[in-house]
Structures are given as C-alpha cells and as structure tokens.
C-alpha cells in the first residue's frame with residue numbers, strides 16, 4: 001500500500017454548520033496592546049490582562065496610550081488575531097515575552113526554559129523582519145568577526161562542535177540535498193558544512209571563493225586571502241577536535257552509561273545542558289537492550305531517546321514511521337554525527353541503490369522505513385548476515401492499536417499488523433524494541449505493549465500535555481448569508497483603513513469563501529455560518545497551522561496570500577514533491593501559515609509555531625493532542641483554538657461508518673479468496689481490486705485489511721505477495737510465437753493459457769505463473785525483458801492483491817463471524833472516540849463553570865482535565881444527546897425509498913449509508929446522492945437507521961435479508 005504513508009484523511013468533507021442561533025462571540029483574550037500597534041509602539045510594555053478579585057477580566061493598562069480602539073464589534077471579541085506581516089512587531093521585550101509563560105512551566109521543563117531564554121535574546125537582537133532562522137543567529141555571531149574582517153559575504157566558516165545542534169536546525173541532510181533542490185533521502189552526515197569531518201582548508205577556501213562574484217574576488221587582497229585560509233584551517237582543527245571529543249564521549253558511554261557520561265555526550269552533540277524528564281531513563285533502558293514503551297508529551301524530545309543509543313550501539317537503528325513527511329523531518333533532525341537514510345515509495349531507484357550501498361557499508365546508523373515497506377521480501381533481503389540491527393523503534397506506536405490504526409490515519413493501515421514482536425524477532429533477529437508515542441489511552445498502551453511484548457515494568461510514562469498551550473474552543477454559529485453580509489458591510493464602514501482594521505478584514509473576508517464552500521457541498525441544504533474571526537497575538541515570530549479539510553486548504557491559503565499573509569496549502573491532492581516543498585518553506589520561515597489537512601501536523605518539529613487553529617473538529621482527543629502538539633515546542637505560550645459545530649460532527653460520525661462491512665459481505669469475500677478448494681495451497685491467486693470492491697461493496701483498504709488479517713491472524717490462511725496488475729494483453733513482433741515459446745518457458749505458458757482476442761494474446765498473470773511454478777514477479781520481469789529485446793509489446797491492467805494460499809479454512813461461517821466482530825469493534829471504537837472529542841468540546845463551551853482558570857473561550861484547565869481523564873480511561877464516552885435514536889418518519893421514508901428503487905438490491909447497511917449520505921463502492925455518490933433521502937438521517941444513530949432498514953427490507957422483500 002504505497003500511498004498509505006502519505007495518507008492524510010482529506011477524504012472527509014465536512015458540512016458547514018447551520019445552527020440558526022449563533023452563540024455570542026467568545027470573549028476577548030486581553031492581549032498586550034503592543035500586538036495591535038505599529039512598530040513605533042514596539043517599545044511600549046503593557047501588562048497582560050489581569051483578573052479582578054471577582055474573577056472578571058480587566059483590560060490591560062498600557063503604560064503609554066494607544067490609539068483609541070475601534071468601536072466594539074462582534075469581531076473584536078475573539079480569542080486570537082491574525083496579524084498582517086507588515087504590521088507585525090518583531091521587537092519584543094524580554095519581560096513581555098516572559099509574562100506569557102505560565103507559572104510552573106520552567107520548573108517542570110528545565111531544558112525548555114533554557115531554550116526559551118535563548119529565543120528571547122534572539123528576538124531582541126533580530127528586530128526586523130523578515131526573520132532569519134532563530135536557531136542559526138547565535139551561532140552565526142561566532143563567525144561574524146571573521147566575515148567582517150575579510151569583507152566576505154559567503155564564506156561559511158564552520159562552527160565549534162559544541163554548537164553543532166543549534167547551528168543548523170535542518171541537519172546535514174538539508175544542506176546537502178534539499179538546498180540543491182533535489183531530495184535524496186540520505187542524511188549525508190559528515191560531509192556537510194557543519195559536520196566535524198567536512199573538508200575545509202584550501203579546498204574549502206576554493207569553494208568559498210568560487211561563490212564570490214568577480215567584483216568581490218578582485219577586491220580580495222592577498223592579506224585577506226590568507227585570512228580566509230587561516231580561518232578555514234582553524235575551523236578544520238576545531239572540527240577534528242570536536243569529532244575526537246564526540247568519539248571520546250561515545251567511548252565513555254560505551255564503557256559506562258552513567259548519567260554524567262550521557263550528559264557530556266548530550267552537551268557535546270546537541271548543546272543541551274540536561275536531559276528532559278524521561279529521556280535519560282529511556283536511553284539507559286535501550287542501551288541495556290531492554291524493550292521499552294515511552295510515553296512523553298509532544299515536543300518532549302522522544303527522538304533523542306533513539307538518536308543517542310544509535311551513536312553508541314554497534315548495529316543499525318531501524319525507525320518505523322507512519323508518514324513519509326514525518327520520516328523526512330526526523331531525518332533532518334538527526335545530529336550530524338549520526339548518519340541516516342530512508343526507504344520510501346517516493347524514492348528514485350538510484351536513491352534506493354545509494355541508500356542500500358551506504359547501509360551495506362555500515363555508514364547509515366539510523367534507517368527510517370514506512371510500515372508498508374517493512375518486513376516485505378525485498379526489505380528483508382537487504383539484511384544480510386553482516387548487517388545487524390540493534391534497536392527497532394516504532395514511532396507513533398499508538399498506530400499498532402487496532403482502533404488507533406484506522407482512526408489516526410483515516411485509513412486502514414493493515415501493515416501495522418506486521419509490527420509484532422514475534423515477527424520482528426523471527427525475521428530481523430532483534431531483541432530491543434523502543435515504542436514511542438505521545439498519546440495513548442490505557443487500552444492503547446495495553447495493545448501496543450502486548451503486540452511488542454514489552455514488559456509492564458518497562459513503561460516510561462510522563463505528562464500527557466505540555467502546560468504552555470493555551471486551549472480555547474468555540475462553537476460555530478450559523479448566520480444567514482444576508483446577516484453576515486450586513487455585518488461585514490457594517491464593519492468596513494465603521495473601521496475603514498487603519499492597520500488594525502486591516503487585520504480584522506482578513507478574517508471577515510473569509511465569509512465569501514465560506515459561501516463558496518457552501519456551494520461546493522451541494523448535497524444538503526447548507527446554511528453557512530459567519531466563521532468566528534481569530535485574533536492571534538503576535539508578540540513574536542508567529543506561524544500558524546490551520547488544520548482543516550482538503551479542498552478548503554487551497555481556498556484559504558489563496559485568501560491569506562491575497563491579504564499579504566504568506567500561506568501555502570498542504571493536502572493529499574498536492575504532489576508529494578510540492579508537499580515537501582511547502583514543509584521546507586514553512587520550516588525555513590519563508591511562509592507563515594500552512595493551511596493543512598492532518599497529514600502535515602504529525603511529528604513536525606518546528607520550534608516556533610505559535611498557534612494551531614482547528615478549523616473543524618478532530619476525530620479524537622488523541623488526534624487533537626497530537627495536532628496541538630505542533631505549537632509551542634520552544635516552550636513559549638502558544639495558542640490552540642478549536643472550532644466545532646454540530647453539522648461537522650454529524651458528518652464525521654457518519655463517515656466513521658463508511659469502512660464497516662456486514663458478515664454477509666465478508667462471507668462472500670472468503671468464498672472468492674478460497675474458491676479453488678483443496679488443490680489451491682501454494683498456488684498464486686489475485687483479487688482484482690476494483691471489481692471485487694464493487695462486488696462486495698467493500699473499500700479496497702478494507703479488503704486489504706481482511707487479507708492481512710488472514711495472513712497475520714491466529715491461523716495463517718494465506719501469504720500476501722507484492723501487488724501487481726493481473727491481466728496482460730500481449731502482441732508478438734520479431735520472432736514468431738511458437739519459435740519464441742521453444743526458447744522461453746514463460747512464452748510457452750502464455751500461449752497455452754491465453755485467449756486470443758483480435759489477434760492479441762490476453763492472459764491472467766497468476767494462471768501463467770502457476771502453470772510453470774514461477775512467481776508473478778518472475779513472469780512480470782520476463783515480460784519486461786522480452787519487451788526490451790523488441791520481441792513483444794504488452795499492456796497490463798486490473799491492479800490486484802496477489803496471494804498464495806497457505807491453509808484452507810475448515811468452514812467460512814465461523815471465520816466470517818469472527819472477522820465481522822473484529823471490524824465492528826473497530827467501527828464502534830472510532831465512533832466512541834469522536835463522541836468523546838465532541839463531548840469535551842461541548843463541555844468546554846456549555847458546561848464549564850468558568851472556574852479553575854477558564855474564562856471566555858479560554859478553556860485550558862477544563863480541556864486539560866477532560867484530556868487527562870480520557871487517557872486514564874475515565875472519559876465521557878456517552879453518546880451525545882444530539883444523536884437521535886428514533887424518528888417517527890424514518891421507517892416510512894425507508895419504505896418509500898425501497899419502493900422507488902425496487903429494481904436495486906440493498907442490504908440494511910447500504911440503506912443506512914444512503915440515509916447518512918455515505919458513498920460506498922457499490923452505491924457511489926454520483927448515482928445515489930440524487931435521491932432526496934441522501935444524508936437525510938445523518939443526525940440519527942447509524943445503528944438505529946440500520947435496524948429500521950432491516951425491518952423495512954424484511955417487510956418489503958417478505959423474506960430474510962442478509
């Protein structure tokens with residue numbers, strides 16, 4: 001399943017809210033007024049809002065008067081403000097920024113506090129936009145003298161070893177590959193500018209000199225040239241020294257993995273003074289070869305827990321990661337002393353070959369792979385006797401849990417079933433497994449630890465949430481279109497042109513776009529809402545990620561660009577190359593906003609993301625925690641706002657049922673898979689994806705999940721083979737078919753097993769392969785060879801799942817009942833997670849008593865509590881009251897529907913899907929959305945609709961229905 005790694009769930013198309021009574025806008029977050037001022041006001045220090053004794057918020061008192069605020073408008077009373085870059089003030093006083101950090105944060109996260117201060121210093125120094133990478137500024141100052149002295153712009157003087165980590169947030173990989181515009185998925189380690197072993201001296205000087213333009217070269221005096229050479233040589237020495245120091249430190253840890261030795265290594269390689277909570281413990285466990293379950297909050301530094309062991313342990317560290325984007329990001333984050341590589345479906349053959357070569361040579365210490373690539377025959381063949389693996393790291397290990405697997409990636413990820421300790425040990429001979437996640441409920445932890453055979457004593461679990469994230473929620477209301485337009489007009493007539501108003505204009509102008517969105521979703525009578533406006537305080541370099549559904553991302557990013565906020569969209573419809581470019585641009589601060597679907601968030605480690613805005617509700621609290629975890633990774637206060645509305649919730653809840661299947665359909669699938677009876681064992685078969693999907697009314701991913709379960713369940717019934725096309729249409733050109741068949745067994749088999757249609761030979765690849773005892777891949781390769789020799793041309797069609805039968809089930813009924821139960825548990829689990837997310841949001845908005853620090857739309861304490869309860873297993877799992885359980889019209893509507901479609905066969909599930917507006921392979925939306933029953937009962941419990949459909953079908957057909 002090659003695409004899985006890129007899955008982002010953008011299939012979800014949310015319906016806009018249509019509540020006729022919009023809530024009163026959320027109360028204003030009292031911002032330091034400086035965020036609203038132009039640069040001339042930048043020195044004005046304003047205390048953040050304070051609370052009166054009665055608990056009411058009071059307005060901040062500026063030490064210097066600001067321009068009078070605009071007249072009160074609903075648009076002002078919002079939690080955030082999106083700032084235009086031109087009005088942004090980058091010069092922030094240290095005290096102001098410190099005021100934004102919640103009490104207790106530094107005490108808990110010593111290392112965070114260090115970074116926080118570093119960043120503040122940077123801000124003071126860098127007062128003008130556009131911003132350079134904050135992480136490089138400190139380091140650059142070290143070399144500034146040399147540069148100034150010799151009047152050079154582009155001489156890259158290498159850095160002292162202790163600062164390596166900070167000097168280049170992109171890691172050596174970026175330097176060598178990405179900066180050239182080509183992505184080779186190999187971390188080039190020691191050859192980079194910042195690495196210890198990079199060549200300097202003469203060679204470096206030559207390279208530097210060649211970068212200068214002619215004029216600059218002419219201006220370089222002999223004395224200056226000597227200075228350049230001397231600087232380069234000095235740095236070469238420093239690097240050598242640094243490299244030796246790291247070697248020494250690694251050796252010391254190998255001898256004794258003491259706290260002291262590990263901290264020295266940490267300082268030397270990363271420049272950090274101390275480990276964060278949980279890191280040291282985890283590193284020591286891994287170094288001792290103990291399988292470990294590590295649960296640390298987002299941004300707490302889990303990656304370091306395998307990076308340091310990778311420096312010390314002799315073999316390879318294999319990291320299984322769910323998304324290609326995440327792998328690339330992690331590869332970049334590797335320190336220069338640890339060389340990494342990745343194997344993914346998006347690579348060119350030469351990149352794969354290069355990675356394999358480096359692996360064989362033992363140069364690559366950390367290899368990232370997707371679960372789809374993992375453990376297949378090709379992958380296993382890499383690992384010869386000489387290549388040993390020290391640790392397998394399962395990143396985002398919650399995906400192993402069955403419910404999580406489908407929920408988080410919005411797609412079935414059957415390949416996660418391969419991540420079982422027994423398989424890993426048998427096939428890769430690895431003892432130590434490190435499973436890492438930020439979000440795991442008690443059940444998920446249990447699933448992961450038992451799959452990976454991690455003893456309970458080896459669980460390291462710290463806080464779930466960082467406390468520098470300010471959480472707010474608002475329920476989107478639904479204004480009628482003309483009301484909205486009136487509001488916009490009123491707003492502009494009141495506050496014409498000042499910069500302050502300009503900022504508001506940005507959000508207000510989202511309104512026409514919302515209407516456009518309404519036009520796109522034409523399946524329901526949609527009443528659009530005036531999307532609340534976000535006002536985000538920009539007290540520092542600020543970036544935003546808007547998490548929202550696929551097709552909207554382009555619209556919104558275009559809109560933001562039109563309003564001078566540099567933004568790009570990121571969703572699965574964009575080619576992988578462009579997506580990674582967007583990520584590069586965002587990470588290098590060239591754009592400020594990424595308007596993205598969920599694919600963008602996972603694992604992204606950009607320190608200064610100031611806010612994550614959920615434009616629509618995530619599907620679970622795990623997803624929410626994971627996604628807001630992209631904000632504030634530098635330890636500073638950051639904002640996470642969630643918009644939710646009933647319609648989107650209903651829509652998402654319906655979609656949770658789109659993967660479900662009935663026992664009847666599973667039974668039919670089993671009959672086909674094992675249709676060849678006793679003699680089929682050991683033979684190759686194919687299941688053509690498209691036709692089977694329609695026949696069984698089952699999504700392709702669901703079929704693959706079932707096949708994988710038949711391979712990896714308690715009994716191995718079959719073995720999955722590489723996916724290929726099943727049907728071939730072939731023409732002979734040079735040699736006559738019979739002559740060629742004499743020389744070639746594949747051709748001979750083709751002649752025997754083909755049908756001739758219009759002079760062309762049409763055959764089934766598995767049939768030909770079985771007839772000569774070859775594999776389907778062998779047949780495909782031979783066809784390619786013959787084509788290259790000019791003997792044949794051919795066309796392949798019918799993409800299919802290929803498998804060999806290992807054992808026939810004794811009977812299908814028990815097996816299909818078992819599989820159905822398993823899938824329906826997953827379905828229920830997904831719905832429960834969504835309900836819990838919705839309940840938490842509803843609680844924050846409606847039931848929170850505004851005690852314990854919640855106020856206005858700020859719900860940090862109460863949301864934090866909801867999240868913690870959920871992860872402890874005490875969440876509010878009740879079905880929200882909004883979900884209807886019965887309707888007086890439902891059965892009558894179903895009856896009419898069945899009568900008007902009497903020519904079509906339905907199952908109860910198929911009827912319920914249509915009533916919920918969910919397309920399926922056999923009932924596509926192109927046909928069925930035309931019925932006016934489409935989506936009519938979206939607000940009713942799916943199970944209740946299914947039951948009603950079953951009753952009506954029984955009445956209608958007058959006999960048992962499946």
Ligand SMILES: Nc1ncnc2c1ncn2[C@@H]1O[C@H](COP(=O)(O)OP(=O)(O)OP(=O)(O)O)[C@@H](O)[C@H]1O
Nearest residue numbers: 111272274275276298299300301302303438603605
């Ligand atoms: N001991 C430390 N002191 C200071 N910074 C650290 C420390 N350890 C890690 N970091 C930094 O913290 C940031 C986040 O680390 P990392 O990406 O490993 O987090 P994570 O736990 O994997 O987060 P997520 O679950 O969100 O992917 C990185 O920039 C990393 O360099």
